[in-house]
Amino acid sequence: YANLLLNLPAGEAGRRYVAERGLTRETVERFSLGFAPEGWDTLTRHLLSRGHSEQQLIEAGLASERDSGGGIYDRFRARLLFPIRNRDGKIVGFGGRALGDARPKYLNTAQTSVFDKSANLYAIDLAKDAIRKADSAVIVEGYMDAIMAHQVGHANVVASMGTALTESQVGLLKRL
Numbered sequence: 001y002a003n004l005l006l007n008l009p010a011g012e013a014g015r016r017y018v019a020e021r022g023l024t025r026e027t028v029e030r031f032s033l034g035f036a037p038e039g040w041d042t043l044t045r046h047l048l049s050r051g052h053s054e055q056q057l058i059e060a061g062l063a064s065e066r067d068s069g070g071g072i073y074d075r076f077r078a079r080l081l082f083p084i085r086n087r088d089g090k091i092v093g094f095g096g097r098a099l100g101d102a103r104p105k106y107l108n109t110a111q112t113s114v115f116d117k118s119a120n121l122y123a124i125d126l127a128k129d130a131i132r133k134a135d136s137a138v139i140v141e142g143y144m145d146a147i148m149a150h151q152v153g154h155a156n157v158v159a160s161m162g163t164a165l166t167e168s169q170v171g172l173l174k175r176l
Helices: 002-007 009-020 025-030 042-049 054-059 124-134 143-151 167-174
Strands: 034-036 063-065 072-074 079-085 091-098 106-108 138-140 157-159
Touching (some): 002 009, 002 025, 002 034, 009 034, 009 079, 025 143, 042 054, 042 072, 054 063, 091 143, 124 157, 138 143, 143 157
Parallel strands (some): 138 157
Antiparallel strands (some): 034 079, 063 072, 079 091, 091 106
16 A cells, blocks of 8 residues: 555555645655555455455455455555554554545544554554653544644654544553
């Protein structure tokens, strides 16, 4: 997804969007933003060809089963993608912002064994050192809010990803 956004013709819509939002290439790279093209099976074909199983893609929250049976399809299509990392920097899910009028505007990885939206904070991996140093954290609502804060030098900012702040999220911050 990141390579597609930064380097391939299919990522042009995503590049236009991040430019309109004022993100620098350095910021896009730091947050590993990506772009999912419109195709229904672009990612699934790629990952299946690399030896991953359909079940793995479903369990990872990257694909969904077709209602009619007989295969899977990409969960994220025509969206700017925000990798969601845990405190240790491991990707545990994705958030995808629709470009244009597609609904829902934001789509997250479904709840999985490694992704629990209510137990994670966006950008916690990049903010943890600054939070410790400042002994404070700023919590914003969305991905772009956190990214822009970091871009202008406020590194102790995390996002609740549009959810109400939970006890798990507060606990994550208190440990810092």
